[in-house]
Amino acid sequence: MRVGMVCYPTFGGSGVVATELGKALAAQGHEVHFITYDQPVRLGSFRPNVYYHEVRISKYPLFDYPPYELVLASKMVEVARQQKLDILHVHYAIPHASSAYTAKRILEASGHHLPVITTLHGTDITLLGKDPSFEPVISFAINQSDAVTAVSSSLRSDTYKLFGINADIEVIPNFICPSHFTNLDGTHNRADFAAHDEALVCHISNFRPVKRVPDVIKTFAKVAAQRPARLMMVGDGPDRPAAERLARELGVADKIAFLGKLKNPIEALALADLFLLPSESESFGLAALEAMACGVPVLATEAGGLPEVIRHGVSGMLAPIGDVETMAKHALFLLDPANLDRFRKQAKERASAFHIQKVLPTYLAAYGRILTPKSAD
Ligand code: GMT
Numbered sequence: 001m002r003v004g005m006v007c008y009p010t011f012g013g014s015g016v017v018a019t020e021l022g023k024a025l026a027a028q029g030h031e032v033h034f035i036t037y038d039q040p041v042r043l044g045s046f047r048p049n050v051y052y053h054e055v056r057i058s059k060y061p062l063f064d065y066p067p068y069e070l071v072l073a074s075k076m077v078e079v080a081r082q083q084k085l086d087i088l089h090v091h092y093a094i095p096h097a098s099s100a101y102t103a104k105r106i107l108e109a110s111g112h113h114l115p116v117i118t119t120l121h122g123t124d125i126t127l128l129g130k131d132p133s134f135e136p137v138i139s140f141a142i143n144q145s146d147a148v149t150a151v152s153s154s155l156r157s158d159t160y161k162l163f164g165i166n167a168d169i170e171v172i173p174n175f176i177c178p179s180h181f182t183n184l185d186g187t188h189n190r191a192d193f194a195a196h197d198e199a200l201v202c203h204i205s206n207f208r209p210v211k212r213v214p215d216v217i218k219t220f221a222k223v224a225a226q227r228p229a230r231l232m233m234v235g236d237g238p239d240r241p242a243a244e245r246l247a248r249e250l251g252v253a254d255k256i257a258f259l260g261k262l263k264n265p266i267e268a269l270a271l272a273d274l275f276l277l278p279s280e281s282e283s284f285g286l287a288a289l290e291a292m293a294c295g296v297p298v299l300a301t302e303a304g305g306l307p308e309v310i311r312h313g314v315s316g317m318l319a320p321i322g323d324v325e326t327m328a329k330h331a332l333f334l335l336d337p338a339n340l341d342r343f344r345k346q347a348k349e350r351a352s353a354f355h356i357q358k359v360l361p362t363y364l365a366a367y368g369r370i371l372t373p374k375s376a377d
Contacts, residue, residue: 001367002031004079006072006100007091009038011235011261012206013286014121016042017151017174018091024177024360026050033083035075037068041263053079069095069102076103080114087367088116090145093124094134097141104144115370118145120169122283125150125159126304127210139163146370149363152305155283170366173308174284175359176293176351184270184294193257193271198228199335202272202296204265204287205279207237212301214239214246215278215324219299221250222328227335231256232272234265269294274334280321282306292316293351297334297343299327315350316343 003025007018019042022032026049034040037055055075057066076088076099088103090096100116107114118141128134142148142165149172150156156169194200201220205211213233220231233243233256240258247253262268265287269275275291277300282288284305288298292309298316300306312318317330334343 001025001371002033002083002086003367004033004035004076004083004085004088005091006035006076006088006096007040009036009040011041012121013174013284014092014119015040016286017119017121018089019043020175020177020356021089021360021363022050023047024356028360031083033079033085035072035079051083069099072096073099073102073106076100077106080107080112081110085114086371088114089119089367090116091119092121093118093138093142094128097145098137101141101144113372115146115372116144117147117149117366117370118142119172120148120150120155120159120283122151122155122281122304123210125155125162126281126283130162135163139165143167147366149366151284152308154305154308158283158304170362172362172366173354173359174286174289175354175356176289177356178293178352180266181270181290181293184267187267188271190271193232194230195228198230199223199273200230200232200271201274201276201331201335202232202234202269202291203276204234204269205237205277207235207239207243209239210280210282211237211239212278212280212322213243215322215327216276217243217246217250217252217256218324219276219278219327219331220256221247221252222324223331223335224252224255226328226332229255229335232268233258234260234262234268236261266290266294269296272296273340274299274331275316276327276331277301277306278319278321278324278327279303279306285309288316289351289354292347293354295344295348297340297347299330299334309354311346311350314343315347 005022008015019040026032034052097118203216275298282304301321310316319326
């Protein structure tokens with residue numbers, strides 16, 4: 001099968017999921033063509049059956065707003081024709097699903113039927129979906145997709161609530177590739193980041209308001225007031241300066257390392273004792289799943305799809321959004337040596353439910369339902 005894979009190439013979870021899915025399909029012998037404006041960060045070195053087609057946008061002075069959607073749709077048409085794509089899998093509704101619709105109609109005019117599957121990831125629905133300027137296009141493009149998937153039940157419900165959707169939405173959860181989580185011991189030295197008696201807490205995100213980064217700092221300050229602890233802040237984004245300021249105001253700046261964006265954040269996760277994700281809204285929380293796969297328990301909010309990933313009292317703990325008092329209490333409980341090893345083990349066990357080998361067949365089945373019979377192999 002020849003698959004066109006469309007995603008954002010950046011550090012966000014949707015790009016990671018699309019890239020890992022593409023790599024897994026390629027490893028099974030399918031031909032995967034990534035179509036995006038930059039090389040996906042997790043694509044790594046070149047490998048058999050994987051191709052990358054760059055969407056290049058011209059800087060014509062007339063365009064105050066370069067028409068990325070149109071250039072993307074043209075690239076989809078070009079790749080579909082030249083590579084004889086059997087299916088197009090677009091990750092993130094805006095603008096990928098609407099560009100896919102345009103490409104599909106252009107191809108149809110020349111007799112090329114290209115089934116489109118759209119995977120919804122979260123902010124495309126929960127944040128941008130609330131914006132009336134996007135709503136009609138998103139609803140239409142989702143309804144026109146041949147198949148639609150969402151990464152959690154919570155996201156599926158939000159999509160039905162926020163949009164006029166009549167298409168069936170199948171829940172296919174995000175996944176981990178276990179090979180990424182082996183042999184990490186020894187990659188880095190924990191002692192470089194925390195002393196033996198200090199708990200090492202970690203947060204990874206794009207530092208956007210939806211992540212409630214100040215709650216990470218406030219929770220950590222309460223923990224550090226009770227026991228020796230350090231915090232690694234991985235990632236970057238608009239709320240980073242405010243978080244650094246808050247750390248200074250709360251007197252914990254010397255215990256926090258703002259590491260910025262890391263090529264492989266899993267290396268930092270592997271050193272941690274606890275992962276904090278106090279988001280306002282989170283359709284799934286891929287970083288939380290990756291933490292659990294490293295054997296790191298997660299302290300998160302009860303937002304969105306997080307309770308579908310983290311079992312409260314098993315692989316971590318959940319607290320109401322904004323309740324830093326409860327989060328600090330939970331963190332101290334999880335970091336207590338009487339509990340930590342048990343939670344570490346249970347976090348790893350929980351993560352194994354999201355093994356790619358369990359999730360990949362559900363994507364392949366979804367592809368199979370919309371493929372024309374001759375292209376299904
Ligand atoms: O979290 C973000 O802001 C980035 C966004 C993305 O597009 O990558 O993440 C969303 O998709 C991820 C992959 O499916 C999910 O794990 C994240 O929970 C989801 N983010 C939100 O819902 C806020």
